[in-house]
Amino acid sequence: MPPLHDIDTIVFDILGTLVDDTGALRTALAGVASDAGQTDDLAALWDRHVSTEQRRVNAGERAYAPGAVIDREAAQAVADAAGLTDPAAADALVHAARQRSAWPDSAAALAQLCEDHEVIGLSNADPTELLRMNARTGLRWHTALSARAASAYKPDPSVYRLAIDWADRPADRMLMVASHAWDLRGAQACGLRTAYLERPGGDPPAPEDRFDLHLRALSELPGALRP
Helix, strand or coil: CCCCCCCCEEEECCECCCECCCHHHHHHHHCCCCCHHHHHHHHHHHHHHHHHHHHHHHCCCCCCCCHHHHHHHHHHHHHHHCCCCCCCHHHHHHHHHCCCCECCCHHHHHHHHCCCCEEEEEECCCHHHHHHHHHHHCCCCCEEEEHHHHCCCCCCHHHHHHHHHHHCCCHHHEEEEECEHHHHHHHHHCCCEEEEECCCCCECCCCCCCCCEEECCHHHHHHHCCC
């Protein structure tokens, strides 16, 4: 594979890659589920609703709806499935789900990478959620871009072009880092270089995927970018 010492800009997926996307949600669901099996089912229901609605938006089957709206729908579906009748239950689940924690190695690696590279966060999360996540976790990036600016969701090409346009660089001098192979395929189709990062609950590469890097820990990335 081509060397990566010519990379100027690193584009990070955030949910699942820099922060634990489901840990806080699963903790909240465990408090309302009857057992671990129901917790798994409710978490899968939430994820399925969000993924389905984002795909519908990208396919033009639904007008663009912000992440906050889709999350609230997912929370209501989960509350209904769990038999929660309190009208405030769905709002409480949304609030709990957004108390995401950074993965233990994220802050140190980002701080190191920011010394030598431009670092962009690129997320399907809404701008307000990214602002509050940054304040809560202390993760460092030079800017964070929300897919809301494109009225679409990754892996729609318009979302990756947000980062390309913002950096104003050739796409092949930019590296997309994500724990989701589907996300990297979308970035790859727009000309970005790609690095898959192993994370719990991620979407592993398929046998036919050819990404530029496969990282077992984020701490491996700075060394991989050196000449």
